[in-house]
Amino acid sequence: MLSKTNQIFFVLTTVFFVSTRTEAGEITFVEWHSNPYISEINVTYFDTVGAKAVCTAFFKGKPVGASSQRLLSGIAKVSIEVPETLKGNKEVKLACRTE
Numbered sequence: 001m002l003s004k005t006n007q008i009f010f011v012l013t014t015v016f017f018v019s020t021r022t023e024a025g026e027i028t029f030v031e032w033h034s035n036p037y038i039s040e041i042n043v044t045y046f047d048t049v050g051a052k053a054v055c056t057a058f059f060k061g062k063p064v065g066a067s068s069q070r071l072l073s074g075i076a077k078v079s080i081e082v083p084e085t086l087k088g089n090k091e092v093k094l095a096c097r098t099e
Contacts, residue, residue, distance in 0.1 A: 024048040024074075027055075027096055032088055033079075039087040043078045043094060047071060050098025057082050058093045071098065 029044035045053045053076035056066040065082040086092055
């Protein structure tokens with residue numbers, strides 16, 4: 001029999017995994033590269049079809065960077081270089097698709 005602490009941990013872990021849902025074809029995580037001298041966005045993309053994820057960064061509706069990466073178990077980690085002047089800019093939008 002499980003102790004009270006283990007029972008609580010089991011319930012909380014189960015609730016977390018059951019309640020977390022990700023749709024196919026979704027950008028699941030975005031972060032700017034931590035090095036101040038590199039203007040790069042790291043994108044985590046999830047999809048259940050295709051072999052490669054292609055991601056593009058846009059600024060004011062115009063493409064400013066793109067890259068692709070193979071999907072591994074449905075997840076691709078894509079690094080996109082963008083102009084240095086755009087680093088951290090909240091107006092940079094992302095779009096990804098699979099091929």
